[in-house]
Amino acid sequence: MPTEVTMKVSEKAQIMDAAAIQRALTRVAHEIIEKNKGTADLVLIGLRSRGVDLARRLSQRLKEIDGAHVPVGALDITLYRDDLGRTGRHPTVRKTEITFSIENKKVILVDDVLYTGRTTRAAMDGLMDLGRPRVIQLAVLVDRGHRELPIRADYVGKNVPTAKTEQVQVMLQEEDGVDRVVIMESTTDDQ
Amino acid sequence: MRLLITGGRVIDPASGVDATLDILVEDGQILQVDKRVQGSGSGGPGKNKKPAGRDGQTEIRVIDATGKIVVPGLIDMHVHLREPGREDEETIASGTAAAARGGFTSICCMPNTDPVNDTASVTEYILEQAKKVGRVNVFPIGCISRGHHGEQLADIGDLAAAGCVGLSDDGKPVMNAELMRRAMEYATMFDITVIPHCEDLTLSEGGVMHEGRVSTKLGLKGIPSAAEAVMVGRDILLSEYTGARLHVCHVSTTESICLIREARARGVQVSGEATPHHLILTDEAVRGFSTNTKMNPPLRSAEDVTALREALIDGTIEIIATDHAPHASFEKEMEYDYAPFGIIGLETALGLILTEFYHTRLLALPMIIERLTTNPARILKLKHKGTLVPGADADITILDPDQEWIVEENDWQSKSKNSPFIGWKLKGRAVMTIVAGQVVWETS
């Protein structure tokens, strides 16, 4: 979590470029169709904020491949975080926008990076408050390991082994004006 | 026991003296004021020397006042001592100790005690108690109306005979104009000053602060300036009509000052007093909702404070009085509406006035001292008080006008600490207070 300790963050390596992201999403879209035997009853729920952009891109791919419209919703998990009140200032709450029912739907949660699994846990709690999906699957662009909960992704764009001191930063055209994934290394005074 | 005060700058507005002089005190009276009183050592800093007295035997204490100011003992004609009735807030002993520390040698106590001072027996009790435990002179002020209820005249003749030096229902106005007229008429028979608390209750009802810009913001109910001024106007007219001497308590508004100024110009026997807090603080102080900013009359606007300062300087307001009003902490630590009105003032008054008027060059020292000594003594007809001429009572205050000190929350002679000036840095204070030739306060 962010602290007041001054961190020097520098880029260590680029692990995906725009083309790699494109290819990964296309592959994941195919895997989704294969695993679910089509797109019937599928909905994509992106986690704010880059998960929503990825969900929209996946929906576009699914449409190109299968011709079907898979709706996209946006889930903000802030109010479900397990670290509220433990880490100082509360993060900004953003809007959850899911304009369709998830009741009995096959929900594919979409996030940019899978790390400890706590965000996914919060997202599942949040989803359950909105209805009872038939199944929840998880799609991520990058799985960087270091899980703290028994959670695994159903679809992974790229597996990237990392050190805990490193950060994985996903940049997307929609938010950042560029498509790339980089590993950042932070050096701080060891505490 | 004799006292010899040497080397100080003696300021006695009553006799027009302002020079470096020695003062010799004997038997509670001022014996001699001169350039060099016999027996005074020119450079002797030591105390309790034993130079030869007149009879060559009497012990004499020599007080070196070099660099200090020696003035008549200060007189505060507006003090609430709370005894009898609320001895948890103040007693005659603690209130007079606070006075001594503040440089006051005589104080007038307002009659709104419990029971109120509306009969000779209460007056006698106060004087008796003051004689026993009081550190300074206490002059009671008696009620205008019986029971302080504003309905029926108190036994004014008895009160005057018992020792009351003025008449007031302070804390409350006399709303009934007929009663006030008759009180004034009756008072002329005893040549006693009427000292009204001027407030029209129908205009001020429910108010807790000055009605103005700040009350508009805070949503606290306001007390309009007119609530005071209409009563000042009424009482001036009644004073003019009856010929009674009128002294208006704690003047706070521009309009009241105008009324007093005009009345004095046409010869009405009216005087007025201002408190240090009304001369220094504005209603801006209320913004933090501290109940130590709640008093009656309320802290007024900056324009009113400017007018009051001008009036003090030009003599329209000729007296500074504290309206020392002790209240228990548990009563003051309430919601603003529920807290009682009033603050303590005896121990901070001199420091505040010196800081805000002398050190800012608004008012010369003799002018300040006049408003704290000569003028109240004259208004109240206190014999042998408020002056340092030979034969006067040896009530003397020695000031160090340059000593800096901080008003500490828990450093009071008073039993209460409801002051808005806690934490203020002041310049100037009394370093020694002498009553009837006895040192009743000196700073260590």
Next chain:
Amino acid sequence: MALKRKDLLTIRELESDEIHLILDTADSMKEIASRDIKKVPALRGKTLINLFYEPSTRTRTSFEIAGKWLSADVINISTTVSSVTKGESLLDTGKTLQAMRPDVVVIRHPVPGAPKILADRLQASIINAGDGAHEHPTQALLDLLTIRERLGRLKGLTVAIVGDISHSRVARSGIQAMRKVGMDVRVAGPPTLLPRHPEELGAQVTTDVEAAIADADVIMMLRIQRERQGPTLLPSLREYSRLFGLTVERVKKAREGVLIMHPGPLNRGVEIAPEVADGPYSLILDQVTNGVAIRMALLYLLTGGHAATN
């Protein structure tokens, strides 16, 4: 971005970026109200005490719902001033409450400044739910949210506030909040119900209601508090209604589609005609809905906003 304070006592102390943060957060909170299961775990294990020294249904209920939707434990303490004056002082009540370790205390009190007594001495966050005629900051914020939601912006809009400005905490907080986000405010009322220096609040002042509402984007009618009226302030409610009441005819003279607001509870037929209160441009019920969202936002922001950052 976070609130820069432990307590919310006044609009006066808020900076405009804080106001926008609260509005944005409340906007996000509104989604929860549309769910079947109206509860999120954000304030699980937190305790909210509603300490009400004045009767209030809507504000207390609004805070209670806000707390419960965020999973806080909500305790209501209602008391009256008469039992207070003969009983425990506010300071002692505050000390007792502190010993119960609440995270948030919401206080409504008839005396201006009373919430500050608690704020100065309690570790809990204090939210002012109305202190006498002083401030009612959550009302001002929900009014801004309601206007912004309907008109899409705040800056540059003109609001007319009509009625008893002198005794109104809604007006005091509302005017300041509106000024801080760049709105123009006009107030209208009889001189007996205007404060001594109404211009000090930052509004233009008039006694002509029709001048005040002409060209206004929003008209906010204030409740005539019958209980606060002395015999000297108003001759009669009938005359007040004739001079200042918002009738259909008066609305017709205002801008087409002008929005109508009222903090409630309504005196139908006195300050507002029933047809106006229930009309198509009335936002009165939106105000109630948004009240919950604003209070959720504040509970969320204050419980996280002032903790140490490491």
